[in-house]
Amino acid sequence: MKDCEYFPKVVRAEGPYLFLEDGTQLLDGVSSWWCVIHGYNHPALNEALRKQSENFSHVMLGGLTHGPAEQLADKLVELTPAGLDHVFFTDSGSVGMEVALKMAVQYWMQSGKPEKHRFLALKGAYHGDTTGVMAVSDPDEGMHHLFSGILAQNLFCPAPSHGFDPDLDQLAQDLSTLERLLSTHHHELAAFVVEPLLQGAGGFNMYSPAYLNQAKLLCERYDVLLIFDEVATGFGRTGRLFATDHTDIVPDIMVLSKALTAGYLGLAATLSTTAIYEAFYGPDASTALMHGPTFTGNALACSVALKSIELIEEEGVLARVEHLSRVFSQAVESADHPLIESARSLGACLALTLTDPSQFPAIQKRAIASGLWIRPFERYLYLMPPYCLSNDQAEEMVAKFFQSLG
Ligand SMILES: *Cc1c(COP(=O)(O)O)cnc(C)c1O
Numbered sequence: 104m105k106d107c108e109y110f111p112k113v114v115r116a117e118g119p120y121l122f123l124e125d126g127t128q129l130l131d132g133v134s135s136w137w138c139v140i141h142g143y144n145h146p147a148l149n150e151a152l153r154k155q156s157e158n159f160s161h162v163m164l165g166g167l168t169h170g171p172a173e174q175l176a177d178k179l180v181e182l183t184p185a186g187l188d189h190v191f192f193t194d195s196g197s198v199g200m201e202v203a204l205k206m207a208v209q210y211w212m213q214s215g216k217p218e219k220h221r222f223l224a225l226k227g228a229y230h231g232d233t234t235g236v237m238a239v240s241d242p243d244e245g246m247h248h249l250f251s252g253i254l255a256q257n258l259f260c261p262a263p264s265h266g267f268d269p270d271l272d273q274l275a276q277d278l279s280t281l282e283r284l285l286s287t288h289h290h291e292l293a294a295f296v297v298e299p300l301l302q303g304a305g306g307f308n309m310y311s312p313a314y315l316n317q318a319k320l321l322c323e324r325y326d327v328l329l330i331f332d333e334v335a336t337g338f339g340r341t342g343r344l345f346a347t348d349h350t351d352i353v354p355d356i357m358v359l360s361k362a363l364t365a366g367y368l369g370l371a372a373t374l375s376t377t378a379i380y381e382a383f384y385g386p387d388a389s390t391a392l393m394h395g396p397t398f399t400g401n402a403l404a405c406s407v408a409l410k411s412i413e414l415i416e417e418e419g420v421l422a423r424v425e426h427l428s429r430v431f432s433q434a435v436e437s438a439d440h441p442l443i444e445s446a447r448s449l450g451a452c453l454a455l456t457l458t459d460p461s462q463f464p465a466i467q468k469r470a471i472a473s474g475l476w477i478r479p480f481e482r483y484l485y486l487m488p489p490y491c492l493s494n495d496q497a498e499e500m501v502a503k504f505f506q507s508l509g
Contacts, residue, residue: 116143139366151410164400171405196334196360197231199371289325307454338362342450
């Protein structure tokens with residue numbers, strides 16, 4: 104706040120554009136923290152909200168049920184990999200992840216292994232901002248190291264570091280510490296928690312489906328649950344509907360949020376297998392999952408999520424992600440600037456690590472002056488735009504992005 108000279112004030116947004124009070128038009132390279140996948144002010148999404156609001160906007164989901172929540176739960180079960188058959192709604196990615204962790208711990212309590220209550224996570228992870236998930240996010244870097252002394256003490260494994268397509272030696276290297284930690288600590292571990300393929304706010308590390316396939320085998324061998332945090336990767340960002348779709352496996356628990364409502368409202372879904380569900384399914388409330396967020400299953404949020412999924416299915420959205428993916432990987436191949444330490448892309452995400460983050464204010468200023476909205480942080484400059492960019496807009500965005508380096 105102290106150093107910020109200029110806060111652009113948005114008065115309107117349409118498609119991939121933000122319109123500011125002073126008339127400036129910005130192409131949005133961030134899709135409002137990666138969730139506005141269809142662009143702003145989308146007529147079909149607006150209409151879904153309006154229609155639902157005329158029936159009711161919200162009723163408690165404790166003891167009641169309603170069409171939008173039931174339909175969305177069914178739809179998510181249908182779209183996600185076979186085996187994820189149960190859905191718990193919350194209102195943000197962090198809380199959806201809290202539920203995942205709580206579910207894993209309680210699952211083991213009710214399976215006669217209460218000592219399995221710690222988590223194994225990756226260095227460079229980001230799983231949200233509430234205290235439970237801060238404790239599975241990178242303990243040293245990132246935003247939460249201040250709190251490390253008061254958080255639950257979990258275990259961390261080096262993140263896989265050989266990209267999307269490692270050779271067998273590299274894969275073995277990436278897996279060696281994971282295997283060692285699982286073999287030493289499995290008796291106290293509830294779950295291994297990862298952002299599949301793309302570690303987002305912890306530094307945009309991109310890694311392989313092969314790693315996840317092997318990690319699942321190890322988790323099975325050592326009787327540790329596998330939790331996929333698809334809050335950022337869900338709904339097309341990696342080029343498939345879910346990052347899990349690049350793999351041969353199904354996690355025990357999977358969390359969706361960000362793009363779930365296409366950026367209209369806060370909503371998250373924690374999905375689990377039937378085996379986990381059944382550990383909570385008892386004769387009375389004593390074994391239930393005691394978690395009841397006020398806005399769980401909000402009807403407006405569920406309605407707009409259903410409409411967003413319909414758009415993904417009907418409008419060739421994944422084909423547009425594939426186009427973006429090609430534009431981004433070409434840009435990464437030709438990326439060349441003294442400030443760039445490394446460049447990478449996966450699906451509709453392009454990320455640079457810069458050598459000198461003190462340049463960020465100047466970079467952001469140049470981007471805005473050229474009509475591009477980006478928001479660099481720490482050492483990272485990235486694009487995660489709405490998928491609705493036309494081919495020309497995608498080229499324009501990439502050109503302005505690299506020009507902003509000066
Ligand atoms: C954003 C994010 C979260 C937290 O979601 P919020 O809605 O901001 O609470 C959790 N995990 C990942 C991978 C994220 O990108």
